[in-house]
Amino acid sequence: MSQLSPLYVGQLLPVFNLTLQDDTGSAVDLTAATMSANWYTAGSARAAAAGTLAIVGATAGTITYTLGTADTATARTCLFQIVATYPGSKTLLWDYSTIVILP
Numbered sequence: 711m712s713q714l715s716p717l718y719v720g721q722l723l724p725v726f727n728l729t730l731q732d733d734t735g736s737a738v739d740l741t742a743a744t745m746s747a748n749w750y751t752a753g754s755a756r757a758a759a760a761g762t763l764a765i766v767g768a769t770a771g772t773i774t775y776t777l778g779t780a781d782t783a784t785a786r787t788c789l790f791q792i793v794a795t796y797p798g799s800k801t802l803l804w805d806y807s808t809i810v811i812l813p
Contacts, residue, residue: 714726714775714790714807714809715807715808715809715810716809716810716811716812717777717781717782717809717810717811717812718782718811718812718813719782719783719784719785719811719812719813720782720783721777721782721811722776722777722778722779722782723777725774725775725776726774726775726776726777727766727772727773727774728772728773728774728775728792729770729771729772729773730771730772730773730792730794730804731771737769737770737771737772738771738794738802739768739769739771740765740768740769740771740773740794741768741769742796742797743765743768743794743795743796743802744794744795744796745763745764745765745773745792745793745794745795746758746759746763746792746793746795747759747761747763747775747790747791747792747793748790748791748793749781749788749789749790749809750788750789750790750791750806751786751787751788751789752787752788757780759775759778759781759790760777760778760779760780760781761775761776761777761778761781762774762775762776762778763775763792764776773792775792782811784811785811785812785813786811787808787809787810787811788808788809788811789806789807789808789809790806790807790808790809791803791804791805791806791807792804
């Protein structure tokens with residue numbers, strides 16, 4: 711997800727197109743998954759991403775992420791993580807991406 715950084719304070723575009731993959735590089739089937747994302751900033755509690763995650767192609771593992779106003783409200787270096795939750799409490803977490811938000 712290196713395509714997400716750097717960002718700038720107040721930036722809301724582009725909409726990011728991402729393909730979620732497993733450890734072998736195969737697309738993850740997102741059928742029936744509920745998507746979410748979190749921001750982690752040093753010294754702060756986890757914050758739910760303010761933007762919108764949408765599944766574009768469930769079996770191909772493709773999603774879009776549209777930044778929300780609070781996502782880029784302040785300059786900082788943080789971690790961003792995407793989460794897929796399936797019925798029955800199965801949860802998949804993707805590796806953190808370091809995101810730099812510049813003034």
